[in-house]
Amino acid sequence: MRRARLRIAVITAAIITLLVTGVGAIADVMMTRAQNEQVWRELRYGAALGDLASPPVCTWLYAPGVAPLPNAPRGFPVRADLDRVRRTRTAVERTVRRDDTVYLVRTQARADGKVVQAVFDMRFQLADRTHLWSALAVAEAVGLVAAALTGAVLGRLAVAPLADALARQRRFVTDASHELRTPVTQVHTRAQLLA
Numbered sequence: 001m002r003r004a005r006l007r008i009a010v011i012t013a014a015i016i017t018l019l020v021t022g023v024g025a026i027a028d029v030m031m032t033r034a035q036n037e038q039v040w041r042e043l044r045y046g047a048a049l050g051d052l053a054s055p056p057v058c059t060w061l062y063a064p065g066v067a068p069l070p071n072a073p074r075g076f077p078v079r080a081d082l083d084r085v086r087r088t089r090t091a092v093e094r095t096v097r098r099d100d101t102v103y104l105v106r107t108q109a110r111a112d113g114k115v116v117q118a119v120f121d122m123r124f125q126l127a128d129r130t131h132l133w134s135a136l137a138v139a140e141a142v143g144l145v146a147a148a149l150t151g152a153v154l155g156r157l158a159v160a161p162l163a164d165a166l167a168r169q170r171r172f173v174t175d176a177s178h179e180l181r182t183p184v185t186q187v188h189t190r191a192q193l194l195a
Contacts (some may be wrong), residue, residue, distance in 0.1 A: 004158075004162075005152065005158075006155070007155070008152075008155035009147075009148055009151030011149040012064050012147045012148070012152055013148050016144070017140065020140045021136075021140070023136075023138075024136035027132060027136075028171075033130060035122075035125045036104075037126070039104050039120050039125070040106070042056065042059065042107040043093075043118045044118075046059050046061060046106075047091075047106050047107070047118040048108065049119070050118065051109075052116070053066075055118070058077065058120055058121045058124065059072065060119040061116055061119075062076060062082075062118075062119070064115070065162065070073045073119065074098070075098055076117070077117040082115055084107075085108060086115050089109050092107045092108065093105070093107075095135070099171055101121060101122060102122040102123075102154075103119050103121055103122065103184065104116070105117060106118045110153060113152045119193065135138055
């Protein structure tokens with residue numbers, strides 16, 4: 001009985017774990033996709049029309065003849081992309097990992113012919129994803145405890161009728177063997193006398 005109760009508790013906990021993990025994975029994929037689409041949209045706009053002197057928050061714009069902002073990240077602009085766009089006039093997008101963060105970079109030629117590189121710092125988006133996974137880990141822990149308790153209660157309730165039936169069966173066998181002992185003994189004694 002104890003094994004059956006434990007099995008029900010483990011199965012319930014496994015189901016809850018799979019559900020929370022599945023929901024978390026779906027949420028992460030959707031959030032990551034939405035964030036990336038939004039950032040690329042902002043970079044395209046910034047590279048095409050953004051004010052070089054005051055770009056949006058977390059964005060830096062680089063162009064020939066324009067001094068980078070004092071808070072600009074190290075290692076930018078990506079010179080190879082600027083040269084390539086100057087030659088081909090085709091926009092280039094890339095992801096750069098540097099200084100414990102991720103930067104999305106778009107380089108393109110503007111309508112006036114000036115080649116501009118827009119750089120976006122993904123630091124806050126990455127922090128949002130970390131917070132999401134932390135919240136899901138807490139939800140998983142709480143869900144696991146709740147599932148284990150629920151499984152134990154359900155296991156006890158599910159196994160109780162079976163345990164009761166087995167106890168009755170044992171009592172019946174004990175009573176029946178006691179009741180049958182006397183007549184069997186009498187028959188055995190008579191058979192010995194007749195023999």
